[in-house]
Amino acid sequence: MTTIGVKSEVYLEKAKKLAAYFAEDAVERDKLGGTPKKQKDQIRESGLLNLLIPEEFGGEGQHWSTALEIVREFSKTDAALGHLFGYHSLFVSDIQIKGTKEQQAFFYPQSVQQNAFWGNSSNPLNESLLGKRQGKSYLLNGTKAFSSGSPDSQYLWLSFNDAVTGQYMNGVIPTKKPGISVRDNWNAIGQRQTGSGKVDFKNVELEEHEIIDDFVKNPTPFSTLGPSLSQLILTNVFIGSAFGAMAEAKKYTTSKTRPWLTAGVEKASHDPGILRKYGELWIQAKAASVLADEAAKLLDQVWEKEKELTEEERGELAVSVATANVFSGKAALDVTSSIFEVMGARSVNNEYGYDRFWRNVRTHTLHNPAEYKLRNIGNWVLNEQYPTPNPYA
Known part of the structure; x- marks a missing residue:
């Protein structure tokens, strides 16, 4: 994502190790549903739940861009856990956005002590x-x-x-x-x-x-940041899902997919049509990640201003986040459904669970309709009006 400090790299390495652990039974757990208790406890033990809590209250005091990178990393193997970690980060931060310093001083030390998960x-x-x-x-x-x-x-x-x-x-x-x-x-x-x-x-x-x-x-522009945080979390769930789907597809294509009979090649990985399709999928996912990284960088800057944040700065962030969210949602829907085209007919066997990537993205892209975000963006482009703050914008 954006420029990451040495300390942030430590958290990201933890996230990558956890994601590898989550991948071991992601397909089975997706079929079962319910609560991933074991995996949530692993996140608790990692200390990552205290990532965004300010240092003065015992937390790690890290940037939102780091938390969003972790959401993306988890979502490559398990979008549900990416969502849970991201929303935990949102609800913990809501105290800082909407509460008082006294409420931060009350809840944050308790949360740190318990390694608490927030729902x-x-x-x-x-x-x-x-x-x-x-x-x-x-x-x-x-x-x-x-x-x-x-x-x-x-x-x-x-x-x-x-x-x-x-x-x-x-x-x-x-x-x-x-x-x-x-x-x-x-x-x-x-x-x-x-x-x-x-x-x-x-x-x-x-x-x-x-x-x-x-x-x-005491309403302020800072107190209206919640929807932008939520949308950017889901943006990274989409992007992680897209990259995760491509990683799984790559393994399958290079080991199991057969070239089409008229392709004139011995390996599916040399099939011109498959190569072209992978190129298209990569471009979509990469473009989405660039837009999301740009929004995350802006969020880090906005977050530092807290109560001094202006309406214009809040509006710039809202447009940036909506842009990234809409594009990444569309890109992820296409990537997660198109992977079957580069794997072949046998890849739809239920044992592989490749459909989970699309199902997860489809479920969340309905959370906040792209239509209304597009209208907000269009109103900003044409009339230079920022989105009016509401629970979803």
Whole structure:
């Protein structure tokens, strides 16, 4: 990606070793679904979960570009684990974006001490979780869907609506708090081990220090960065999936694929049509990675400004991220479906599990429709208007 320091290389080496471990049973685990407990514990033990927590609170204080490179590395072999690590990074960082310094000082040291995994229950389009004010706390009742990373997590980043005013709110809460029931019932065609099912809340007390409302009381451009972070995480899931699919296809093509009878060559790896197709796939994945790296570099610069961030700087990042996200989504969909053309008919055998790359990308490219990101980009190109901040832009 962008220029990486010596210390960052240490984290990336850890990620590469973990990715090799994840690859050993990625196909089997994808078929099973559920929670990758063993693999999540390996990530815990690596110390990578503390990557973005500031050093003053016991974390590693690393750049977002490093975290995104790790998302990409994990996604080459297991997009679900890339997603889980990326979203953990997002929810940990949400405290810095939307919370107070006091809340950082409270939650971050605990998270570091526990090597905690953060999940979420914060789908902003789902307003079925309501909070009723009780003095300085809230009593939560309802259900949230698409709660990625909620199984086997220590903390949940959540969103809810005030039962009286309808105000959109956030909070952080221990997953094992009484009244919380995590339903590990995610059953989609892709990202099958992300634990993106439902979480039920029954008379759950959200205490005063767990209520994240500084972004409501003191809104800033910095407090609206969450959607850009989320989109850039998924961008790197797409790119990792594309490169991972090509790596698997290369192994198959060079060892098992037979040249077509009229190709006039002895090896499939010498077939002109196959060579051309690999060239096309590589160009798409590489172009996507360049756009994503450019956005990551800009994110690192923006992140340093925190509350001093301007609307224009936030807007520049939003356009850069949307550009990378749309292109990488399309590129990854093409790459992960086209690999079968360079492997041949036998590669569709279910034992190989090559379809998981496409299924994972297809599942996530629907998360935030490209159509509306394209309109935002077009409005910026034609009318010089930055995207209006909302939960998805």
